[in-house]
Amino acid sequence: xxxxxxxxxxxxxxxxxxxxxxxxxxxxxxxxxxxxxxxxxxxxxxxxxxxxxxxxxxxxxxxxxxxxxxxxxxxxxxxxxxxxxxxxxxxxxxxxxxxxxxxxxxxxxxxxxxxxxxxxxxxxxxxxxxxxxxxxxxxxxxxxxxxxxxxxxxxxxxxxxxxxxxxxxxxxxxxxxxxxxxxxxxxxxxxxxxxxxxxxxxxxxxxxxxxxxxxxxxxxxxxxxxxxxxxxxxxxxxxxxxxxxxxxxxxxxxxxxxxxxxxxxxxxxxxxxxxxxxxxxxxxxxxxxxxxxxxxxxxxxxxxxxxxxxxxxxxxxxxxxxxxxxxxxxxxxxxxxxxxxxxxxxxxxxxxxxxxxxxxxxxxxxxxxxxxxx
Amino acid sequence: xxxxxxxxxxxxxxxxxxxxxxxxxxxxxxxxxxxxxxxxxxxxxxxxxxxxxxxxxxxxxxxxxxxxxxxxxxxxxxxxxxxxxxxxxxxxxxxxxxxxxxxxxxxxxxxxxxxxxxxxxxxxxxxxxxxxxxxxxxxxxxxxxxxxxxxxxxxxxxxxxxxxxxxxxxxxxxxxxxxxxxxxxxxxxxxxxxxxxxxxxxxxxxxxxxxxxxxxxxxxxxxxxxxxxxxxxxxxxxxxxxxxxxxxxxxxxxxxxxxxxxxxxxxxxxxxxxxxxxxxxxxxxxxxxxxxxxxxxxxxxxxxxxxxxxxxxxxxxxxxxxxxxxxxxxxxxxxxxxxxxxxxxxxxxxxxxxxxxxxxxxxxxxxxxxxxxxxxxxxxxxxxxxxxxxxxxxxxxxxxxxxxxxxxxxxxxxxxxxxxxxxxxxxxxxxxxxxxxxxxxxxxxxxxxxxxxxxxxxxxxxxxxxxxxxxxxxxxxxxxxxxxxxxxxxxxxxxxxxxxxxxxxxxxxxxx
Numbered sequence: 026x027x028x029x030x031x032x033x034x035x036x037x038x039x040x041x042x043x044x045x046x047x048x049x050x051x052x053x054x055x056x057x058x059x060x061x062x063x064x065x066x067x068x069x070x071x072x073x074x075x076x077x078x079x080x081x082x083x084x085x086x087x088x089x090x091x092x093x094x095x096x097x098x099x100x101x102x103x104x105x106x107x108x109x110x111x112x113x114x115x116x117x118x119x120x121x122x123x124x125x126x127x128x129x130x131x132x133x134x135x136x137x138x139x140x141x142x143x144x145x146x147x148x149x150x151x152x153x154x155x156x157x158x159x160x161x162x163x164x165x166x167x168x169x170x171x172x173x174x175x176x177x178x179x180x181x182x183x184x185x186x187x188x189x190x191x192x193x194x195x196x197x198x199x200x201x202x203x204x205x206x207x208x209x210x211x212x213x214x215x216x217x218x219x220x221x222x223x224x225x226x227x228x229x230x231x232x233x234x235x236x237x238x239x240x241x242x243x244x245x246x247x248x249x250x251x252x253x254x255x256x257x258x259x260x261x262x263x264x265x266x267x268x269x270x271x272x273x274x275x276x277x278x279x280x281x282x283x284x285x286x287x288x289x290x291x292x293x294x295x296x297x298x299x300x301x302x303x304x305x306x307x308x309x310x311x312x313x314x315x316x317x318x319x320x321x322x323x324x325x326x327x328x329x330x331x332x333x334x335x336x337x338x339x340x341x342x343x344x345x346x347x348x349x350x351x352x353x354x355x356x357x358x359x360x361x362x363x364x365x366x367x368x369x370x371x372x373x374x375x376x377x378x379x380x381x382x383x384x385x386x387x388x389x390x391x392x393x394x395x396x397x398x399x
Numbered sequence: 400x401x402x403x404x405x406x407x408x409x410x411x412x413x414x415x416x417x418x419x420x421x422x423x424x425x426x427x428x429x430x431x432x433x434x435x436x437x438x439x440x441x442x443x444x445x446x447x448x449x450x451x452x453x454x455x456x457x458x459x460x461x462x463x464x465x466x467x468x469x470x471x472x473x474x475x476x477x478x479x480x481x482x483x484x485x486x487x488x489x490x491x492x493x494x495x496x497x498x499x500x501x502x503x504x505x506x507x508x509x510x511x512x513x514x515x516x517x518x519x520x521x522x523x524x525x526x527x528x529x530x531x532x533x534x535x536x537x538x539x540x541x542x543x544x545x546x547x548x549x550x551x552x553x554x555x556x557x558x559x560x561x562x563x564x565x566x567x568x569x570x571x572x573x574x575x576x577x578x579x580x581x582x583x584x585x586x587x588x589x590x591x592x593x594x595x596x597x598x599x600x601x602x603x604x605x606x607x608x609x610x611x612x613x614x615x616x617x618x619x620x621x622x623x624x625x626x627x628x629x630x631x632x633x634x635x636x637x638x639x640x641x642x643x644x645x646x647x648x649x650x651x652x653x654x655x656x657x658x659x660x661x662x663x664x665x666x667x668x669x670x671x672x673x674x675x676x677x678x679x680x681x682x683x684x685x686x687x688x689x690x691x692x693x694x695x696x697x698x699x700x701x702x703x704x705x706x707x708x709x710x711x712x713x714x715x716x717x718x719x720x721x722x723x724x725x726x727x728x729x730x731x732x733x734x735x736x737x738x739x740x741x742x743x744x745x746x747x748x749x750x751x752x753x754x755x756x757x758x759x760x761x762x763x764x765x766x767x768x769x770x771x772x773x774x775x776x777x778x779x780x781x782x783x784x785x786x787x788x789x790x791x792x793x794x795x796x797x798x799x800x801x802x803x804x805x806x807x808x809x810x811x812x813x814x815x816x817x818x819x820x821x822x823x824x825x826x827x828x829x830x831x832x833x834x835x836x837x838x839x840x841x842x843x844x845x846x847x848x849x850x851x852x853x854x855x856x857x858x859x860x861x862x863x864x865x866x867x868x869x870x871x872x873x874x875x876x877x878x879x880x881x882x883x884x885x886x887x888x889x890x891x892x893x894x895x896x897x898x899x900x901x902x903x904x905x906x907x908x909x910x911x
């Protein structure tokens with residue numbers, strides 16, 4: 026049918042708006058680079074060739090993308106239920122801290138118990154923290170944005186309190202030198218709680234990969250969670266209900282779907298995703314809670330979800346793009362001896378987000394105008 | 400030959416998916432009431448939007464009083480003395496009648512202050528000349544819909560309109576208010592104003608207009624002198640085929656009592672009593688129609704029966720089984736089907752596909768849900784079957800509901816609700832905003848269910864619909880049933896009076 030083909034054309038346009046936004050953002054970035062008096066071609070070439078031109082680069086990119094996949098899915102999942110969960114930051118803190126605590130407390134458990142236990146604790150912590158705004162929204166109608174923001178501050182303060190309470194004892198070297206912890210941190214988690222780095226897998230497969238590269242098994246967990254989120258949302262009865270509530274609470278209620286139940290469930294699942302950031306940052310990387318280790322990852326998840334159009338696949342791609350920009354930006358900074366500041370990357374990310382919002386709106390209006398049948 | 404007030408020549412307006420106006424030529428004589436009729440999507444509103452400057456035509460010319468004009472925006476239209484009364488009133492509720500009327504054209508004192516005295520005087524003069532009794536200092540939020548419409552008319556006249564476009568003005572009125580409106584329009588005509596009257600109610604065309612232009616699929620398919628035509632002819636022009644008007648109904652043979660409502664009370668969203676002590680029964684094979692002006696407790700009554708709103712007291716029985724304050728899901732499981740009055744908000748999820756919408760309410764049950772996952776084979780088969788049985792167009796199960804026409808959206812709802820042999824069907828405003836073809840279809844479906852022995856609760860603001868379908872008619876006013884009537888022994892007039900609470904008049908009309 027003719028009509029359908031035209032219709033599809035717009036649907037495709039709507040879907041690729043983020044791509045258009047990225048291209049525009051890179052152009053704007055090029056202008057900024059020229060204004061600082063540098064060569065944009067050189068900068069972008071350095072950025073991309075180092076980030077995705079070799080295995081080490083890819084490893085670094087994926088390592089940086091992993092937590093953003095989790096926090097991006099946090100925002101995206103809740104959004105499908107019509108909720109704006111901007112409490113990923115706080116949910117991430119709580120989940121991660123609890124997982125760390127399990128990791129350095131139950132040190133005599135074997136890995137096949139301790140690793141799953143830590144992962145589940147991380148998810149449970151985030152879920153718990155997200156359940157509060159979920160229940161408040163479902164039962165009393167308090168807006169989730171307000172509650173999640175406030176819960177972020179509570180989580181930040183609470184974990185700060187806890188890290189001081191569970192502060193690692195000073196090492197012998199520190200006692201000798203007479204210094205105290207500069208940045209508060211806990212003891213390291215047990216060896217049995219650590220996730221292997223991808224290096225060990227590549228080594229087993231006889232693939233050349235640097236041992237110092239931090240990308241670890243958590244990346245696979247992130248991909249698994251993205252697939253899980255997709256499966257829940259589009260293939261299950263629960264997802265049908267969650268999306269129905271998101272699209273039209275009145276129609277959902279009419280169809281016998283409990284709006285309250287699904288709001289709480291969506292928040293809980295969304296929060297669990299945020300808590301899983303701990304698998305990358307603690308279980309796969311630092312092995313201990315270090316204050317301010319991952320500040321902002323939860324908030325960046327909002328941008329990732331926006332860029333990924335709240336779809337799990339989009340979130341993964343957006344997180345990888347952010348990983349490329351982060352890592353590539355750091356390299357550019359080194360290569361240009363600091364003449365291109367790392368902040369340029371933040372500018373690029375911000376411009377991308379702005380362009381996504383704008384192009385989304387532009388395309389929407391275009392479609393509305395074109396489809397208008399009176 | 401009468402003088403021509405407005406002539407639109409060969410107007411073409413294309414939207415990418417549709418030609419909304421295809422070389423439309425439309426002529427209105429000075430001082431006539433001209434009805435513009437057609438189904439939804441026939442292009443009437445587009446044509447009027449072009450006249451009022453809301454859209455620009457791709458090609459074609461507009462002449463006002465013989466002079467070629469180009470109308471770039473509504474301000475130009477107002478300057479050309481074209482006025483439009485929209486279907487949804489454009490009034491500011493907390494402001495007074497006068498303030499609303501002068502809004503944007505305030506008479507000034509010393510060029511700074513609003514000259515309220517003068518404004519009030521002009522508004523009162525205008526309403527007096529029309530024979531309106533309007534308190535010019537009353538706030539819009541405190542006056543009835545019928546009066547609000549008069550305010551809209553005065554607003555247009557205040558701006559000096561000579562050509563008035565009325566967009567489906569009767570959709571929101573009671574039969575008495577409709578009569579009053581017609582009187583107003585006739586007196587405007589006497590004053591020499593030209594009136595374009597958009598409608599799809601054919602009896603109104605006959606009662607009011609001098610000439611009628613019929614549109615179908617973006618084209619003018621007929622221009623008639625009203626006195627030389629009849630409803631059947633106009634209807635078949637509109638639809639493009641013959642339409643059966645008289646609904647054939649088998650005799651009423653009620654069976655067991657299916658639904659029994661006892662002394663039901665419920666509150667509105669604002670916490671005020673909305674349903675006040677309502678009791679009634681519906682038997683198998685019976686249609687009980689609820690007639691009433693909207694906002695008299697019908698919405699709340701349906702929501703209480705379907706579990707969407709708690710009953711504050713009273714009982715609801717489905718075949719002696721107490722279902723009062725059950726959850727919407729368990730009420731659905733007890734086989735009560737519900738065609739909701741608010742189609743867009745309640746009835747459909749516009750971002751879900753046809754297939755997804757067709758399982759709403761039974762999505763969690765076998766065969767659509769197996770274990771944890773949805774069973775897409777069953778869902779798709781179900782969708783394809785219903786699309787075929789109910790002739791849902793376009794016939795693609797993967798279309799989003801928002802891309803379907805109102806009539807087809809309603810078919811999706813009807814198909815879904817009738818699936819699974821409901822014991823009780825609640826149909827609230829089932830044909831609102833639908834075109835003639837779809838109305839016919841929905842009516843047929845409701846009657847089929849009745850003849851299959853189902854109990855049906857019908858709520859409608861359309862008295863014709865209530866009268867032609869119901870076996871008994873309950874009139875609801877301010878949350879109470881004021882009378883139950885036999886449709887064979889009553890008429891729109893009697894019901895209309897009851898609906899507006901005129902019980903004194905009711906006795907009069909009975910005596911008559």
